Every structure is written in structure tokens, then in C-alpha cells.
Amino acid sequence: MKITFLGSCREIGRSGILVESKNGTQCILDYGIGFNSDDRLPYKTDINNLKAIALTHSHIDHSGALPLLYKTTKIPFFTNPVSLATTEVLIKDMIRISKYPYPFGFRELDLLKQNTYFLKNGTRQKIDDNFYITFIDAGHIPGSVSILIEVDNKIVLYSGDINTLTTNLINPANSQDVPKLDTLIIESTYALREHPPRQQLEKDLVERINHITNNGGKVLIPAFGVARSQEVLLILEKYNYRGKIFIDGLARKMSRIYLDYPDFIRNIISFRKALKKAHFVTRPKTRSIVKKSEGVIIAPSGMLKGGAAIEYIETILQDPTSAIYLVGYQVEGTPGRGLIDNGIFEFKDSGRKRHISNELRIKATCDYDYFDFSSHSDNVHIHDYIANLNFQEHSNNNVFCIHGDNKSTTKLASELTKKGYNSIAPEIGEVYQI
Numbered sequence: 098m099k100i101t102f103l104g105s106c107r108e109i110g111r112s113g114i115l116v117e118s119k120n121g122t123q124c125i126l127d128y129g130i131g132f133n134s135d136d137r138l139p140y141k142t143d144i145n146n147l148k149a150i151a152l153t154h155s156h157i158d159h160s161g162a163l164p165l166l167y168k169t170t171k172i173p174f175f176t177n178p179v180s181l182a183t184t185e186v187l188i189k190d191m192i193r194i195s196k197y198p199y200p201f202g203f204r205e206l207d208l209l210k211q212n213t214y215f216l217k218n219g220t221r222q223k224i225d226d227n228f229y230i231t232f233i234d235a236g237h238i239p240g241s242v243s244i245l246i247e248v249d250n251k252i253v254l255y256s257g258d259i260n261t262l263t264t265n266l267i268n269p270a271n272s273q274d275v276p277k278l279d280t281l282i283i284e285s286t287y288a289l290r291e292h293p294p295r296q297q298l299e300k301d302l303v304e305r306i307n308h309i310t311n312n313g314g315k316v317l318i319p320a321f322g323v324a325r326s327q328e329v330l331l332i333l334e335k336y337n338y339r340g341k342i343f344i345d346g347l348a349r350k351m352s353r354i355y356l357d358y359p360d361f362i363r364n365i366i367s368f369r370k371a372l373k374k375a376h377f378v379t380r381p382k383t384r385s386i387v388k389k390s391e392g393v394i395i396a397p398s399g400m401l402k403g404g405a406a407i408e409y410i411e412t413i414l415q416d417p418t419s420a421i422y423l424v425g426y427q428v429e430g431t432p433g434r435g436l437i438d439n440g441i442f443e444f445k446d447s448g449r450k451r452h453i454s455n456e457l458r459i460k461a462t463c464d465y466d467y468f469d470f471s472s473h474s475d476n477v478h479i480h481d482y483i484a485n486l487n488f489q490e491h492s493n494n495n496v497f498c499i500h501g502d503n504k505s506t507t508k509l510a511s512e513l514t515k516k517g518y519n520s521i522a523p524e525i526g527e528v529y530q531i
């Protein structure tokens with residue numbers, strides 16, 4: 098069989114893997130967009146014999162370019178209900194707010210939906226003779242999966258984005274049900290980092306929130322709308338936070354979707370309880386009331402690049418009794434990173450209608466901090482995950498390290514080589530014969 102890497106090679110973005118059997122049957126796993134302004138789309142190659150497309154999860158670096166494959170064709174698309182619902186929201190949002198002219202639109206997204214087949218985890222789906230795919234829990238966000246590919250009697254596991262820790266929202270990645278492999282394709286996002294212990298981090302966050310809101314202040318949590326916002330809600334529920342909670346923007350939309358798919362949530366009873374206590378902000382009028390109230394506001398975007406968080410930020414930045422607590426990794430150059438590094442919030446409106454001025458530069462007088470919650474495994478857990486997998490006796494113990502910057506992917510590959518794996522960080526467009 099042949100594997101072609103279409104993206105996410107020594108970068109994060111435009112994930113895509115083309116798998117091809119001996120007789121030419123092709124299947125694409127993920128088809129995302131990139132975040133570099135020049136190279137947004139996956140690598141172009143001959144896909145004339147494409148028989149199936151499968152998705153690991155809805156984040157747009159994995160799903161964003163899928164509509165491009167539905168300009169003319171009617172290829173079966175395999176995913177699960179919660180991933181389809183969240184993918185639709187995220188792609189629509191992406192098309193609506195982007196200045197980049199994507200070569201597809203809502204029509205192609207519709208065609209993608211019409212060709213969707215739902216696949217349950219653990220069910221072996223035939224694509225062609227000697228060509229099967231199986232979904233396995235990946236523990237990253239609700240509905241996320243790793244994909245097991247069996248082609249020409251070779252077995253490959255594509256991890257997708259994984260988290261091996263149990264979070265409040267979902268179950269961890271499942272490595273127990275993976276058969277003996279020939280090849281592993283693994284993500285490397287945090288291959289160079291170690292996350293702080295989760296329990297302590299949760300306690301610290303709730304303690305800091307309580308301190309602020311008990312003194313009449315507000316806490317803005319600019320969490321990612323997909324999964325992280327809901328994880329924060331569950332943490333507040335777990336520690337019995339008694340103050341007011343407001344939830345706005347994409348976080349509100351995604352929370353409603355998760356309620357519709359209880360099978361993908363670890364403890365739906367706690368989730369329902371947590372959501373019941375939160376006030377959903379649906380109108381601009383309510384926002385002005387929220388701005389005057391004490392309590393917690395959960396509002397994306399996670400790196401303060403836009404979204405509902407921007408509606409509240411001016412009020413909070415200039416209020417010494419309030420706080421902004423970031424709960425996800427802040428990419429360099431984003432307003433969130435600027436706030437953490439320099440205590441200054443700088444924001445340029447992308448030209449859409451907002452109730453605030455086009456450019457903001459405010460020195461924070463409020464409290465601000467970064468809590469390293471993550472939905473990706475770190476160095477220790479990636480190595481544990483790989484150690485728990487078994488490889489076929491006759492295999493070369495191939496491990497491809499993708500989905501990380503140049504340093505993370507190559508360092509992980511060299512660490513694994515030292516452990517006896519045949520490991521490499523592939524480059525975009527490279528083809529490997531397995």
C-alpha cells in the first residue's frame with residue numbers, strides 16, 4: 098500500500114492523508130485547511146480513484162477543506178453524528194468570517210452532507226476488497242476518533258489528534274482495542290511539552306475565579322467554543338461554583354449540539370446540570386446586562402482573535418477587580434499571547450461589523466493568566482501511548498510524526514528512533530510504500 102502526506106507535515110494545519118491499495122483504490126483521511134496565508138489547502142495529487150473519505154474530528158485543520166472534494170463527485174464520507182454537526186457549524190463560520198477566497202462554499206458543504214455515512218466506533222467498514230477502516234476513540238474532543246486502516250493485509254493507525262487523559266467532558270484515547278500494527282501515524286502537537294497536573298490546575302482555576310467573583314468582579318474565559326468551553330463549565334460544576342455563569346457565541350451553539358448527542362459525552366447528567374446553571378447570552382441587550390453583573394463569562398474565541406469575547410473585553414481589561422483567564426495554548430502573534438506576554442491587549446477588527454472601534458490597544462489593569470488545559474497528549478503521554486501499542490513481528494515499526502511544528506515532529510521522530518522505531522517526520526507531498 099501507499100501513503101501520501103497531503104499536509105500537517107512539520108506544521109499544524111491542512112491535515113490530509115491519502116491511502117492507496119495495490120490495485121489503486123484510494124481513501125482520504127481528513128482534509129483540513131492551513132493557517133498560513135499562502136498555503137491554505139492540502140497538497141494536490143491524483144485522486145481519480147477515490148472511493149471514500151473519513152474524518153477524525155471537526156476542527157477545521159482536519160475538516161475545513163472537505164467541501165473541495167465535493168465539487169462534482171459523490172464519494173461516501175464517513176464520520177459520526179456529532180462530528181458532522183460541529184463540522185457544519187465550523188465550516189460555515191470559517192467561510193463567513195474569512196477574507197481568504199475559499200474555492201468552495203455552502204453548496205459543496207451541502208453535497209458533503211448528502212454523501213455522509215455514520216460509522217460507529219469499533220465497526221469495521223469495507224471500502225473495497227482488502228480495504229477497511231475502523232474508528233477508535235481518540236479522547237480529543239467529543240466525537241474525535243483515530244482511524245485504523247487495513248489495506249492489502251497491512252494495518253496502519255492514524256491517531257488524529259489524541260488525548261490519553263480522561264477529561265470531565267469525554268473519555269480518553271483508546272489504545273487497548275488497536276490490533277498489532279505495521280505503521281503508526283501520530284500527532285506531535287505537544288511532543289516537546291509537559292502539561293501541569295490536571296487536578297491541581299482545575300483547583301487553581303476555580304480558586305482564582307472564586308476570589309474575583311466573591312469580591313464583585315467578572316472573569317472572562319475566552320475558551321475555544323468546541324470542547325474547551327464545555328470542559329470549563331464542567332470544572333465549575335465539579336467544584337460547585339455558586340456564582341453566575343454566562344455563556345456566549347460559538348460556546349453556546351456547540352453546547353446545544355452536544356446536548357443533542359449525549360452518547361459522545363462522558364457524563365451527560367453532569368453536563369446537563371452544568372448547562373442548566375449557565376445563562377445563555379443570545380441578544381445584544383443581554384450582553385449589556387452581563388457587563389454590569391459579577392460572575393464568569395465563557396466566550397470564544399480562545400486566543401482573543403475575535404468572537405463574542407471581544408464584546409466584553411474592553412470593560413474587563415480596565416477593571417482591576419476583574420480577570421481574564423485564558424485556558425488554551427496561545428499561538429505567537431495572537432492578541433491572547435500578547436496579553437499574557439506583555440499585559441497589553443492589541444486587536445484589529447477584521448472589518449466585520451462590531452460594536453467596538455476597529456483597533457484596540459489597552460494595557461490590562463485587570464488580573465490575567467494562562468491555565469494550560471490541553472486536549473492533546475504531551476511528551477510523556479505520547480510516549481506512553483506508543484509504548485502501549487503493539488507492532489507486528491515482521492513490521493519495521495514505522496512511525497510517522499505529523500501535526501506539529503518542525504521542531505516537535507523531528508524531535509519526536511528522533512526520540513522514537515532511539516527507542517528502536519523506524520521513525521520519520523515526513524514532508525508534504527511525500528509518498529511512502531508500506
Ligand SMILES: [Zn+2]
Pocket residue numbers: 154156237258
Ligand atoms: Zn483537533
Ligand SMILES: [Zn+2]
Pocket residue numbers: 156158159258500
Ligand atoms: Zn488538529
